[in-house]
Amino acid sequence: MKIKVCGLRDKTNLKELTALPLDYMGFIFYSKSVRYVGDDFDEEITKMIPSHIRKVGVFVNEAAEKILTLAKKYQLDAIQLHGDESLEDCQKIKDSGLEVFKAFQVNESFQFKSLDTYQSACDYFLFDTKSDAYGGSGKKFDWRILENYKGETPFFLSGGIGIEDIEAVNAFQHSKLFSLDVNSGFEQSPAVKNVVLVKEFLKSVRQTKDEQK
Template identity: 45%
Template structure:
Protein backbone atom coordinates (compact mmCIF):
# COMPACT_ATOMS: atom_id res chain seq x y z
CA UNK A 1 0.00 0.00 0.00
CA UNK A 2 1.43 3.37 -1.03
CA UNK A 3 1.39 6.34 1.33
CA UNK A 4 0.86 10.02 0.58
CA UNK A 5 1.50 12.51 3.38
CA UNK A 6 -0.09 15.83 2.54
CA UNK A 7 0.15 19.38 3.85
CA UNK A 8 3.87 19.76 4.56
CA UNK A 9 5.14 23.30 5.07
CA UNK A 10 8.19 23.28 7.37
CA UNK A 11 11.65 22.22 6.22
CA UNK A 12 12.81 20.32 9.31
CA UNK A 13 9.53 18.43 9.57
CA UNK A 14 9.73 17.60 5.86
CA UNK A 15 13.26 16.24 6.20
CA UNK A 16 12.20 14.06 9.15
CA UNK A 17 9.27 12.75 7.11
CA UNK A 18 11.44 11.92 4.12
CA UNK A 19 13.47 9.54 6.27
CA UNK A 20 10.34 7.35 6.33
CA UNK A 21 10.40 7.24 2.50
CA UNK A 22 6.74 8.00 1.79
CA UNK A 23 5.63 7.35 -1.79
CA UNK A 24 4.10 10.82 -2.16
CA UNK A 25 4.41 14.09 -0.29
CA UNK A 26 1.87 16.88 -0.75
CA UNK A 27 2.31 20.65 -0.71
CA UNK A 28 -0.76 22.87 -0.60
CA UNK A 29 -0.86 25.95 -2.84
CA UNK A 30 -4.35 27.05 -1.79
CA UNK A 31 -4.16 30.28 0.20
CA UNK A 32 -7.27 29.61 2.31
CA UNK A 33 -5.82 26.40 3.73
CA UNK A 34 -4.13 26.46 7.16
CA UNK A 35 -1.51 24.28 5.49
CA UNK A 36 -0.85 26.75 2.69
CA UNK A 37 2.84 26.51 1.95
CA UNK A 38 3.31 30.20 1.16
CA UNK A 39 6.94 31.17 1.48
CA UNK A 40 7.73 28.73 4.29
CA UNK A 41 9.41 26.18 2.04
CA UNK A 42 12.07 27.25 -0.43
CA UNK A 43 11.66 25.89 -3.95
CA UNK A 44 15.12 24.33 -3.84
CA UNK A 45 14.19 22.40 -0.71
CA UNK A 46 11.14 20.95 -2.46
CA UNK A 47 13.16 20.17 -5.59
CA UNK A 48 15.67 18.26 -3.44
CA UNK A 49 13.07 15.69 -2.34
CA UNK A 50 14.40 12.24 -3.39
CA UNK A 51 13.02 10.99 -6.70
CA UNK A 52 11.46 7.92 -5.07
CA UNK A 53 9.05 10.25 -3.25
CA UNK A 54 6.77 11.98 -5.74
CA UNK A 55 6.01 15.65 -5.10
CA UNK A 56 2.34 16.63 -5.36
CA UNK A 57 1.07 20.21 -5.53
CA UNK A 58 -2.51 20.70 -4.32
CA UNK A 59 -4.56 23.41 -6.07
CA UNK A 60 -8.15 24.66 -5.77
CA UNK A 61 -9.61 26.41 -8.83
CA UNK A 62 -6.24 27.89 -9.75
CA UNK A 63 -5.50 29.13 -13.27
CA UNK A 64 -3.65 26.97 -15.76
CA UNK A 65 -0.80 29.50 -15.87
CA UNK A 66 -0.45 29.48 -12.08
CA UNK A 67 -0.34 25.68 -11.97
CA UNK A 68 2.15 25.38 -14.82
CA UNK A 69 4.45 27.99 -13.30
CA UNK A 70 4.28 26.34 -9.86
CA UNK A 71 5.07 22.93 -11.34
CA UNK A 72 8.18 24.39 -12.95
CA UNK A 73 9.27 26.38 -9.91
CA UNK A 74 9.02 23.49 -7.45
CA UNK A 75 9.71 20.55 -9.76
CA UNK A 76 6.36 18.92 -8.99
CA UNK A 77 5.65 15.40 -10.25
CA UNK A 78 1.84 15.63 -9.93
CA UNK A 79 -0.83 18.25 -9.44
CA UNK A 80 -3.86 17.44 -7.31
CA UNK A 81 -6.92 19.38 -8.42
CA UNK A 82 -9.21 19.80 -5.43
CA UNK A 83 -11.72 22.31 -6.75
CA UNK A 84 -14.38 22.40 -9.45
CA UNK A 85 -12.02 21.81 -12.37
CA UNK A 86 -13.77 20.42 -15.44
CA UNK A 87 -12.46 17.69 -17.80
CA UNK A 88 -11.36 20.26 -20.41
CA UNK A 89 -9.25 21.99 -17.77
CA UNK A 90 -7.58 18.68 -16.93
CA UNK A 91 -7.06 18.03 -20.63
CA UNK A 92 -5.27 21.36 -21.04
CA UNK A 93 -2.87 20.51 -18.23
CA UNK A 94 -2.38 17.00 -19.55
CA UNK A 95 -1.49 18.47 -22.95
CA UNK A 96 1.30 20.39 -21.21
CA UNK A 97 2.73 17.13 -19.87
CA UNK A 98 1.42 17.48 -16.31
CA UNK A 99 0.38 14.40 -14.32
CA UNK A 100 -3.02 14.85 -12.69
CA UNK A 101 -4.76 13.57 -9.57
CA UNK A 102 -8.38 14.77 -9.61
CA UNK A 103 -10.06 14.94 -6.23
CA UNK A 104 -13.78 14.38 -5.69
CA UNK A 105 -15.71 15.02 -2.49
CA UNK A 106 -17.93 12.07 -1.67
CA UNK A 107 -21.13 11.71 0.31
CA UNK A 108 -24.23 9.53 -0.07
CA UNK A 109 -25.50 11.72 -2.94
CA UNK A 110 -22.30 11.47 -5.00
CA UNK A 111 -22.88 10.28 -8.56
CA UNK A 112 -19.90 8.19 -9.66
CA UNK A 113 -20.94 8.35 -13.33
CA UNK A 114 -19.63 11.93 -13.45
CA UNK A 115 -16.13 10.44 -13.33
CA UNK A 116 -16.41 8.99 -16.82
CA UNK A 117 -15.46 12.21 -18.61
CA UNK A 118 -12.41 12.61 -16.37
CA UNK A 119 -10.96 9.14 -16.94
CA UNK A 120 -9.07 9.95 -20.17
CA UNK A 121 -7.55 13.16 -18.76
CA UNK A 122 -6.42 12.12 -15.25
CA UNK A 123 -3.81 9.70 -13.98
CA UNK A 124 -5.55 9.01 -10.67
CA UNK A 125 -8.68 9.99 -8.79
CA UNK A 126 -8.76 10.94 -5.11
CA UNK A 127 -11.86 10.39 -2.99
CA UNK A 128 -12.26 12.75 -0.04
CA UNK A 129 -15.08 13.68 2.33
CA UNK A 130 -17.60 16.22 1.07
CA UNK A 131 -17.82 19.46 3.04
CA UNK A 132 -19.11 22.99 2.56
CA UNK A 133 -15.61 24.39 2.09
CA UNK A 134 -12.70 23.13 0.00
CA UNK A 135 -9.95 21.16 1.66
CA UNK A 136 -9.77 18.57 4.38
CA UNK A 137 -12.48 17.98 6.95
CA UNK A 138 -10.70 15.65 9.36
CA UNK A 139 -13.59 13.22 9.00
CA UNK A 140 -14.01 10.09 6.88
CA UNK A 141 -16.83 9.48 4.44
CA UNK A 142 -18.69 6.17 4.40
CA UNK A 143 -16.22 3.94 2.56
CA UNK A 144 -18.95 1.46 1.63
CA UNK A 145 -20.04 4.06 -0.96
CA UNK A 146 -17.01 3.04 -3.00
CA UNK A 147 -18.88 -0.12 -3.96
CA UNK A 148 -20.72 2.12 -6.45
CA UNK A 149 -17.44 2.96 -8.21
CA UNK A 150 -16.70 1.00 -11.39
CA UNK A 151 -13.07 0.60 -10.30
CA UNK A 152 -11.65 1.50 -13.71
CA UNK A 153 -9.21 4.19 -12.58
CA UNK A 154 -6.85 3.69 -9.59
CA UNK A 155 -7.47 6.12 -6.74
CA UNK A 156 -6.16 7.66 -3.52
CA UNK A 157 -8.30 7.22 -0.40
CA UNK A 158 -8.46 10.41 1.68
CA UNK A 159 -10.53 12.07 4.38
CA UNK A 160 -9.93 11.88 8.12
CA UNK A 161 -7.78 8.76 8.01
CA UNK A 162 -6.20 8.01 11.39
CA UNK A 163 -3.71 5.57 12.86
CA UNK A 164 -6.38 3.05 13.84
CA UNK A 165 -7.67 2.80 10.25
CA UNK A 166 -4.72 0.84 8.86
CA UNK A 167 -6.23 -2.62 9.28
CA UNK A 168 -9.68 -1.52 8.07
CA UNK A 169 -8.22 0.03 4.92
CA UNK A 170 -6.31 -3.10 3.96
CA UNK A 171 -9.36 -5.23 4.69
CA UNK A 172 -11.48 -2.95 2.50
CA UNK A 173 -9.02 -3.27 -0.37
CA UNK A 174 -8.72 -7.04 -0.04
CA UNK A 175 -12.43 -7.79 0.27
CA UNK A 176 -13.65 -5.42 -2.44
CA UNK A 177 -10.82 -5.63 -4.95
CA UNK A 178 -10.85 -1.84 -5.19
CA UNK A 179 -7.94 -0.33 -7.13
CA UNK A 180 -6.79 1.70 -4.15
CA UNK A 181 -3.47 3.10 -5.32
CA UNK A 182 -2.55 4.94 -2.13
CA UNK A 183 -3.75 6.22 1.24
CA UNK A 184 -3.61 9.98 1.75
CA UNK A 185 -3.03 11.09 5.36
CA UNK A 186 -2.98 14.58 6.79
CA UNK A 187 -4.71 16.22 9.76
CA UNK A 188 -5.01 13.14 12.02
CA UNK A 189 -1.22 12.90 12.05
CA UNK A 190 -0.49 16.51 12.97
CA UNK A 191 0.79 18.36 16.01
CA UNK A 192 -0.50 21.56 14.41
CA UNK A 193 -1.57 22.44 10.85
CA UNK A 194 1.28 21.61 8.49
CA UNK A 195 3.47 19.97 11.16
CA UNK A 196 3.30 16.17 11.18
CA UNK A 197 3.82 13.86 14.14
CA UNK A 198 6.59 11.77 12.59
CA UNK A 199 6.29 8.89 15.04
CA UNK A 200 2.57 8.56 14.34
CA UNK A 201 3.25 8.49 10.59
CA UNK A 202 5.99 5.91 11.17
CA UNK A 203 3.64 3.66 13.13
CA UNK A 204 0.90 3.97 10.49
CA UNK A 205 3.32 2.89 7.77
CA UNK A 206 4.53 -0.01 9.91
CA UNK A 207 0.96 -1.15 10.62
CA UNK A 208 0.13 -1.17 6.94
CA UNK A 209 3.23 -3.18 6.10
CA UNK A 210 2.67 -5.69 8.91
CA UNK A 211 -0.98 -6.17 8.00
CA UNK A 212 -0.09 -6.67 4.32
CA UNK A 213 2.51 -9.29 5.19
CA UNK A 214 0.11 -11.13 7.50
CA UNK A 215 -2.62 -11.02 4.86
Protein backbone atom coordinates in the same frame (compact mmCIF):
# COMPACT_ATOMS: atom_id res chain seq x y z
CA MET B 1 0.04 0.06 -1.12
CA LYS B 2 1.24 3.59 -1.81
CA ILE B 3 1.22 6.25 0.91
CA LYS B 4 0.93 10.02 0.43
CA VAL B 5 1.50 12.48 3.26
CA CYS B 6 -0.06 15.81 2.43
CA GLY B 7 -0.04 19.32 3.88
CA LEU B 8 3.70 19.80 4.39
CA ARG B 9 5.83 22.94 4.49
CA ASP B 10 8.16 22.73 7.51
CA LYS B 11 11.71 22.02 6.37
CA THR B 12 12.84 20.12 9.47
CA ASN B 13 9.70 17.99 9.59
CA LEU B 14 9.93 17.26 5.89
CA LYS B 15 13.55 16.16 6.19
CA GLU B 16 12.60 13.67 8.90
CA LEU B 17 9.76 12.31 6.78
CA THR B 18 11.99 11.75 3.76
CA ALA B 19 13.75 9.01 5.77
CA LEU B 20 10.50 6.99 5.68
CA PRO B 21 9.38 4.84 2.73
CA LEU B 22 6.81 7.34 1.46
CA ASP B 23 5.63 7.48 -2.13
CA TYR B 24 4.16 10.99 -2.33
CA MET B 25 4.50 14.27 -0.43
CA GLY B 26 1.83 16.92 -0.88
CA PHE B 27 2.14 20.71 -0.73
CA ILE B 28 -0.97 22.87 -0.58
CA PHE B 29 -0.98 25.95 -2.81
CA TYR B 30 -4.42 27.11 -1.68
CA SER B 31 -4.29 30.30 0.38
CA LYS B 32 -7.43 29.53 2.41
CA SER B 33 -5.93 26.34 3.83
CA VAL B 34 -4.23 26.40 7.25
CA ARG B 35 -1.55 24.28 5.57
CA TYR B 36 -0.95 26.75 2.74
CA VAL B 37 2.74 26.78 1.89
CA GLY B 38 2.73 30.56 1.79
CA ASP B 39 3.52 33.20 -0.80
CA ASP B 40 7.26 32.97 -0.10
CA PHE B 41 7.63 29.18 0.06
CA ASP B 42 11.31 28.29 -0.35
CA GLU B 43 11.80 26.27 -3.52
CA GLU B 44 14.87 24.65 -1.95
CA ILE B 45 12.53 22.71 0.35
CA THR B 46 11.01 20.67 -2.46
CA LYS B 47 14.40 20.24 -4.12
CA MET B 48 15.69 18.38 -1.05
CA ILE B 49 13.15 15.58 -1.50
CA PRO B 50 14.70 12.38 -2.90
CA SER B 51 13.63 11.44 -6.41
CA HIS B 52 11.78 8.27 -5.35
CA ILE B 53 9.23 10.40 -3.48
CA ARG B 54 6.94 12.19 -5.90
CA LYS B 55 6.07 15.82 -5.13
CA VAL B 56 2.40 16.78 -5.42
CA GLY B 57 1.05 20.32 -5.62
CA VAL B 58 -2.52 20.73 -4.38
CA PHE B 59 -4.57 23.48 -6.05
CA VAL B 60 -8.16 24.71 -5.88
CA ASN B 61 -9.69 26.41 -8.93
CA GLU B 62 -6.36 27.88 -10.00
CA ALA B 63 -5.59 28.85 -13.59
CA ALA B 64 -3.75 26.10 -15.44
CA GLU B 65 -1.04 28.53 -16.53
CA LYS B 66 -0.22 29.44 -12.92
CA ILE B 67 -0.24 25.78 -11.89
CA LEU B 68 2.27 24.94 -14.60
CA THR B 69 4.48 27.87 -13.61
CA LEU B 70 4.55 26.78 -9.96
CA ALA B 71 5.04 23.15 -10.95
CA LYS B 72 8.20 24.12 -12.80
CA LYS B 73 9.47 26.35 -9.99
CA TYR B 74 9.02 23.70 -7.30
CA GLN B 75 9.86 20.72 -9.53
CA LEU B 76 6.51 19.08 -8.89
CA ASP B 77 5.76 15.65 -10.33
CA ALA B 78 2.00 15.67 -9.94
CA ILE B 79 -0.92 18.05 -9.52
CA GLN B 80 -3.91 17.40 -7.28
CA LEU B 81 -6.97 19.41 -8.31
CA HIS B 82 -9.31 19.86 -5.37
CA GLY B 83 -11.88 22.30 -6.75
CA ASP B 84 -14.35 22.48 -9.63
CA GLU B 85 -11.75 22.03 -12.35
CA SER B 86 -13.05 21.06 -15.75
CA LEU B 87 -12.09 18.16 -17.96
CA GLU B 88 -10.19 20.65 -20.12
CA ASP B 89 -8.18 21.88 -17.11
CA CYS B 90 -7.18 18.33 -16.23
CA GLN B 91 -6.22 17.51 -19.81
CA LYS B 92 -4.08 20.62 -20.24
CA ILE B 93 -2.08 19.81 -17.12
CA LYS B 94 -1.74 16.14 -18.05
CA ASP B 95 -0.58 17.08 -21.53
CA SER B 96 2.29 19.01 -19.93
CA GLY B 97 3.68 15.73 -18.61
CA LEU B 98 2.50 16.00 -15.02
CA GLU B 99 0.45 13.36 -13.26
CA VAL B 100 -3.08 14.55 -12.51
CA PHE B 101 -5.10 13.62 -9.42
CA LYS B 102 -8.69 14.90 -9.44
CA ALA B 103 -10.32 15.04 -6.03
CA PHE B 104 -14.03 14.45 -5.49
CA GLN B 105 -16.01 14.87 -2.29
CA VAL B 106 -18.29 11.90 -1.84
CA ASN B 107 -21.30 11.01 0.25
CA GLU B 108 -24.19 8.56 -0.02
CA SER B 109 -25.74 10.45 -2.94
CA PHE B 110 -22.57 10.85 -5.01
CA GLN B 111 -23.01 9.77 -8.62
CA PHE B 112 -19.89 7.88 -9.64
CA LYS B 113 -21.13 7.80 -13.21
CA SER B 114 -20.24 11.51 -13.37
CA LEU B 115 -16.55 10.55 -13.27
CA ASP B 116 -16.63 8.73 -16.60
CA THR B 117 -15.75 11.80 -18.64
CA TYR B 118 -12.72 12.51 -16.43
CA GLN B 119 -11.07 9.12 -16.76
CA SER B 120 -9.04 9.91 -19.88
CA ALA B 121 -7.71 13.18 -18.45
CA CYS B 122 -6.74 11.96 -14.97
CA ASP B 123 -4.16 9.48 -13.80
CA TYR B 124 -5.88 9.04 -10.45
CA PHE B 125 -8.99 10.10 -8.60
CA LEU B 126 -8.96 11.06 -4.94
CA PHE B 127 -12.05 10.39 -2.86
CA ASP B 128 -12.53 12.68 0.14
CA THR B 129 -15.35 13.47 2.54
CA LYS B 130 -18.16 15.74 1.38
CA SER B 131 -18.00 19.13 3.08
CA ASP B 132 -19.15 22.71 2.55
CA ALA B 133 -15.65 23.95 1.82
CA TYR B 134 -12.92 23.08 -0.66
CA GLY B 135 -10.08 20.89 0.48
CA GLY B 136 -10.06 18.25 3.17
CA SER B 137 -12.36 18.37 6.17
CA GLY B 138 -10.33 16.05 8.38
CA LYS B 139 -13.37 13.78 8.68
CA LYS B 140 -13.95 10.27 7.43
CA PHE B 141 -16.77 9.10 5.19
CA ASP B 142 -18.35 5.67 4.98
CA TRP B 143 -15.92 3.77 2.78
CA ARG B 144 -18.65 1.30 1.86
CA ILE B 145 -19.86 4.01 -0.54
CA LEU B 146 -16.88 3.14 -2.74
CA GLU B 147 -18.44 -0.23 -3.53
CA ASN B 148 -20.40 1.82 -6.08
CA TYR B 149 -17.24 2.92 -7.88
CA LYS B 150 -16.86 0.67 -10.92
CA GLY B 151 -14.47 2.84 -12.92
CA GLU B 152 -11.03 1.94 -14.25
CA THR B 153 -9.09 4.90 -12.84
CA PRO B 154 -7.18 4.00 -9.65
CA PHE B 155 -7.88 6.15 -6.60
CA PHE B 156 -6.42 7.65 -3.45
CA LEU B 157 -8.45 7.18 -0.29
CA SER B 158 -8.53 10.35 1.79
CA GLY B 159 -10.51 11.97 4.57
CA GLY B 160 -9.37 12.12 8.20
CA ILE B 161 -7.36 8.89 8.22
CA GLY B 162 -5.39 8.57 11.48
CA ILE B 163 -3.33 6.09 13.45
CA GLU B 164 -6.54 4.79 15.05
CA ASP B 165 -7.75 3.66 11.63
CA ILE B 166 -5.08 1.03 11.02
CA GLU B 167 -7.50 -1.85 11.54
CA ALA B 168 -10.15 -0.31 9.28
CA VAL B 169 -7.60 0.50 6.58
CA ASN B 170 -6.25 -3.03 6.65
CA ALA B 171 -9.75 -4.43 6.34
CA PHE B 172 -10.75 -2.19 3.44
CA GLN B 173 -10.32 -3.67 0.00
CA HIS B 174 -11.10 -2.34 -3.47
CA SER B 175 -9.52 -3.42 -6.73
CA LYS B 176 -8.82 0.21 -7.71
CA LEU B 177 -7.41 1.41 -4.37
CA PHE B 178 -3.97 2.76 -5.24
CA SER B 179 -2.88 4.87 -2.29
CA LEU B 180 -3.82 6.23 1.10
CA ASP B 181 -3.71 9.98 1.55
CA VAL B 182 -3.02 11.15 5.13
CA ASN B 183 -2.83 14.62 6.56
CA SER B 184 -4.50 16.11 9.65
CA GLY B 185 -4.82 12.76 11.43
CA PHE B 186 -1.06 12.72 11.98
CA GLU B 187 -0.44 16.35 12.88
CA GLN B 188 1.20 17.85 15.92
CA SER B 189 0.27 21.29 14.58
CA PRO B 190 -0.90 22.52 11.16
CA ALA B 191 1.53 21.24 8.49
CA VAL B 192 3.78 19.46 11.03
CA LYS B 193 3.39 15.68 11.15
CA ASN B 194 4.18 13.28 13.99
CA VAL B 195 6.95 11.26 12.34
CA VAL B 196 6.75 8.42 14.87
CA LEU B 197 3.04 7.89 14.18
CA VAL B 198 3.53 8.08 10.41
CA LYS B 199 6.28 5.46 10.68
CA GLU B 200 4.06 3.16 12.76
CA PHE B 201 1.18 3.57 10.31
CA LEU B 202 3.39 2.81 7.32
CA LYS B 203 4.82 -0.32 8.88
CA SER B 204 1.46 -1.77 9.89
CA VAL B 205 -0.41 -0.99 6.68
CA ARG B 206 2.37 -2.14 4.35
CA GLN B 207 2.87 -5.38 6.24
CA THR B 208 -0.84 -6.24 6.25
CA LYS B 209 -1.44 -5.31 2.61
CA ASP B 210 1.58 -7.38 1.54
CA GLU B 211 0.20 -10.37 3.41
CA GLN B 212 -3.15 -9.92 1.66
CA LYS B 213 -1.60 -10.23 -1.81
